[in-house]
Amino acid sequence: ETMLGSRRVTTYLDNGEEYDVIVEGIRSEQNTPTDVQNIYVRSARSGELIPLSSVVTLQPFADSPTLNRYNRVRAITIDADLAPGVTLGTALDGMERIARDVLPTEATIDFKGQSLEFRSAGASIAFVFVIGLLIVFLVLAAQFESWIHPLVIMLAVPATLAGGLLGLWLTGQTLNIYTQIGLIMLIGIAAKNGILIVEFANQLRDEGKDFDTALKQAALARLRPILMTGLTTAAGAVPLIITSGAGAETRIAIGVVILFGSLAAVTVALIVVPTAYTLLARRTGSPGDVTRRLEEELAEPAPAPHPAE
Structure with missing residues (x-):
């Protein structure tokens, strides 16, 4: 020492x-x-001084001149370029699969640089997606003063998202940060179409029409607005798909999700929302029911007092 x-x-x-x-x-x-x-x-x-070479033997061997560390742990950094047609997510999944088969059990795998950003963004986007669904549902519940009507509207969201995912599958796109942003946009598009039908049906019920008549008239009256907004949104995504140049991959990914998601939202709004409203909201009142009952009670004449005997 x-x-x-x-x-x-x-x-x-x-x-x-x-x-x-x-x-x-x-x-x-x-x-x-x-x-x-x-x-x-x-x-x-013997108590005598002897050279160290008398009791030990030195054997040379190769070693790294430097020991790299990451998060205070000895680490080996692997840098690589992606092959044509291979996405970063696919490459990371393949690397992790090979590492589990080759490396010892005590070895750990961590990421840095673009790989770390990709993993972090994927985890955070799921949280943002759930928060977006929750906020939309709570806002609709406050506006409609009901838990059933927002549920009817939100039932259109899964099928709309399925339409966007179908577009990714048909065009060979991947689920990356840009397509996930497009899926979050589809939540608002799907909710908007459902609001048009449910809100107008509630207004007709407030006017005193029966449930089936109000729903039928609401669906017919909102057919043209839903078709116009859905088709214009889909048409607005076409330039993103046919674009070229730098950054075209990101614009194409978002455009595909919006195009197929908007078309799916139109179909879902015209089929799923009226069906769900019929099954779930038949026994619910409209937001104006309480106000209408109060007005009717106030309009009734007060009973005449009986003369005292």
């Missing part, structure tokens, strides 16, 4: 300050393996 490193043997005081006394070997005599062999140690049997 003293010859190859250093060792604190004692301390001394000088003018009220305490200083360490450290003993170490001469560094200029510790540059080669031969210098290490010439270090003398005391024999436990």
Whole structure:
């Protein structure tokens, strides 16, 4: 320890300050393996000083000149370029699968750079997606003063998202950060179409029409607005799909999701929303029911007082 490193043997005081006394070997005599062999140690049997080469044998072997660390752990960094047609997510999944088969069980895998950003973005987008669904549902519940009507509207979201995912599958696109943003946009598009039908049906029920008549008239009256908004949204995504140049891959991915999702949203709004409204909302009241009952009670004449006997 003293010859190859250093060792604190004692301390001394000088003018009220305490200083360490450290003993170490001469560094200029510790540059080669031969210098290490010439270090003398005391024999436990004879008590004489003998050279270290008498009791140990040095064997050279290759090692890395530097030891890299990541998160305070010894690490080996693997850098690679993606092959044509291979996505980053596919490459990372394949690398993890090979690493589990080859590396020992105590080895761990971590990411940095673009790989770390990709993994972090994938995890955060799921959280944002769930929060988006929850916020839309709570806002609709506050507006409709009901839990059933927002549920009817939100039932159109899964089928709309399925339409966007179908478009990705048909065009060979992948589920990346850009397509996930497009799927979040589809939540608002699907909810908008459902709001048009449910809100108008509630208004007709407030006017005193029966449930089936109000729903039928609402679906017929909102057919043209839903078709116009859905088709214009889909048409607006076409330039994103046929674009070219730098960044075209990202625009194409978002455009495909919006195009197929918008078309699916139109179909779902015209089929799923009226069906769900019929099955779930038949026994619910419209937001104006309480106001209408209060007005009717106030309009009723008060009973005449009976004369005292």
